[in-house]
Amino acid sequence: MIKNLKTLDLFMLSLMIVSLPSVEAPKNFFLVGYLITRTIFEFIEWKQRKIxxxxxxxxxxxxxxxxxxxxxxxxxxxxxxxxxxxxxxxxxxxxxxxxxxxxxxxxxxxxxxxxxxxxxxxxxxxxxxxxxxxxxxxxxxxxxxxxxxxxxxxxxxxxxxxxxxxxxxxxxxxxxxxxxxxxxxxxxxxxxxxxxxxxxxxxxxxxxxxxxxxxxxxxxxxxxxxxxxxxxxxxxxxxxxxxxxxxxxxxxxxEANNILSSRDKVWNVSLEASRFSPLLGLGLSNWHFITLDQLKKSVEGRGKIFDVNDYYFPGHSxxxxxxxxxxxxxxxxxxxxxxxxxxxxxxxxxxxxxxxxxxxxxxxxxxxxxxxxxxxxxxxxxxxxxxxxxxxxxxxxxxxxxxxxxxxxx
Incomplete structure (x- = not known):
């Protein structure tokens, strides 16, 4: 069984790699298949005390x-x-x-x-x-x-x-x-x-x-x-x-005096928003839910002057x-x-x-x-x-x- 699982996980992994830059649905299917196969393999290894x-x-x-x-x-x-x-x-x-x-x-x-x-x-x-x-x-x-x-x-x-x-x-x-x-x-x-x-x-x-x-x-x-x-x-x-x-x-x-393509303003959003929940963060993929009102409240709460032109929201950090x-x-x-x-x-x-x-x-x-x-x-x-x-x-x-x-x- 171990040999068959090794063959199967290598097969699923290879198909996932081929699909990765090209097709969405097959990529996800083969990736999940690979992870499931490897999980089964690891469980068997654990049962046999080979971990x-x-x-x-x-x-x-x-x-x-x-x-x-x-x-x-x-x-x-x-x-x-x-x-x-x-x-x-x-x-x-x-x-x-x-x-x-x-x-x-x-x-x-x-x-x-x-x-x-x-x-x-x-x-x-x-x-x-x-x-x-x-x-x-x-x-x-x-x-x-x-x-x-x-x-x-x-x-x-x-x-x-x-x-x-x-x-x-x-x-x-x-x-x-x-x-x-x-x-x-x-x-x-x-x-x-x-x-x-x-x-x-x-x-x-x-x-x-x-x-x-x-x-x-x-x-x-x-x-x-x-x-x-x-x-x-x-x-x-x-x-x-x-x-x-x-x-x-x-x-x-x-020439537009924007060498960083406004990334400095994007980073200002991140730096300020990192104060909201400093230890464990806002949650993965939640950056684009940050609002100007939240930033304004945070900045002014520290006694600073809030300037809307200092911030830019492209969707991620x-x-x-x-x-x-x-x-x-x-x-x-x-x-x-x-x-x-x-x-x-x-x-x-x-x-x-x-x-x-x-x-x-x-x-x-x-x-x-x-x-x-x-x-x-x-x-x-x-x-x-x-x-x-x-x-x-x-x-x-x-x-x-x-x-x-x-x-x-x-």
Whole structure:
């Protein structure tokens, strides 16, 4: 039975990954199927006294538990806090259960490859809709949606694909007849150019940073590091010279003296609203229910002058950390920061081991890509919800599981 469950959960997980950026209903069906299968598997393991617990299990448990407390004790109750909790719960459980799974080395590589390649069809459709038939005002992945959300998703995929390419690249053995390697290089370039087309300034900046990091960490020779870094810088300068959309957007905002696109006013809303329920927050997904009257009452209650022009309501916090503070309180923010620090600690701690094989280093690249995107772009966007949260947890869970079972064997 255990063997059949392993096969079933791997099957459900693979189908969920394929569906994640493309189709909504199947994605949810396969995700729920995977979580149910893993729950049954964990129960059987517990009955057989085979459960092994690590500090990561404790962290995942603390994450879902404190978020649960923020939901049942929401500072703005009976709104969308349970909906928001279910979104966070599915992402965290995906990463948690995956981190506890044990697959073959080939299975881990297969999951990684599926994650990257499954992004191609919805990206091609998005480019067709945006550039050719003009049914979309910007570049979007079908099931991911909003331009910023799609850009966040693409940054992670770009970093992972670049790590995949560089893990195989050896200039001394390179041949033009190696079509697989050339295809991987073109794929990484395709994802990077898509970030430029997507016009998300934060995603483009994160893509540049991530590209340079992965090139200098993963590339096998100084020559590749030099060529790769120069190529990214060349693409950036070319986009500036050609005044691509992402550059025009930045210039326009500078001329309007609005470099942050009013995010400073959005953050003012978050900072003030965090006073309403400081310990456990207002409840997940309840940010957009904050009103000017509530802010005015809070500001004037402290003897301050309220200026309506200091605040802007786009629907969410546009900051991963402030979202945690407002919706899950000080407790939620501390958990988020702990999660961030332990994740990067694991990436750094396992780096030397990961560089010993091309299979390990590309999984390491996926985890790094998810971390940089989530916590880097997170300064100016809400980066940890829906599809891109699930994607980040997939990269984290796969690498945690892989290192959990194979690090000691190297």
């Amino acid at each position: 092994k617990w690590t500090h990561w299990d404790s962290l995942f448990l603390i994450f879902v538990s404190t978020a649960f407390l923020s939901t049942i004790f929401a500072g703005m109750p009976h709104l969308e806090e349970w909906k928001g909790y279910s979104v966070l719960l599915t992402a965290i459980l995906t990463g948690w259960f995956l981190s506890r799974a044990q697959y073959s080395r080939e299975n881990y590589q297969g999951l990684f490859i599926i994650i990257v390649l499954s992004t191609i069809p919805p990206l091609l459709v998005g480019l067709y809709q945006y550039l050719i038939i003009h049914t979309k005002l910007n570049l979007q992945l079908y099931s991911v949606g909003h331009v910023n959300h799609s850009a966040i998703y693409l940054v992670m995929i770009f970093g992972a694909s670049l790590g995949w390419f560089l893990s195989h690249l050896n200039l001394d053995k390179f041949k033009l007849s190696n079509l697989n390697l050339i295809a991987l290089g073109i794929l990484s370039l395709f994802f990077f150019v898509s970030l430029i087309i997507g016009e998300s300034r934060a995603a483009f900046g994160a893509g540049i940073t991530l590209g340079l990091l992965i090139i200098n960490f993963v590339a096998k020779s100084k020559k590749i590091k030099l060529i790769g870094s120069a190529l990214i810088i060349l693409i950036v300068f070319t986009s500036i010279i050609l005044k691509t959309g992402v550059i025009e957007k930045q210039i326009s905002n500078q 546009h900051n991963h950390y402030l979202s945690a503070l407002v919706e899950r309180g000080i407790v939620g923010l501390l958990v988020t920061l702990t999660f961030m620090l332990l994740w990067i600690r694991h990436i750094i701690k396992t780096f030397n081991w990961a560089t010993k094989s091309k299979e390990s280093i590309r999984l390491w690249s996926g985890s790094l890509s998810a971390w940089v995107t989530t916590f880097g772009v997170g300064f100016v966007n809400t980066t940890f919800h829906h599809e891109h949260a699930i994607l980040a947890c997939l990269f984290l869970g796969i690498y945690l599981s892989y290192t959990r079972h194979y690090l000691a064997t190297k």
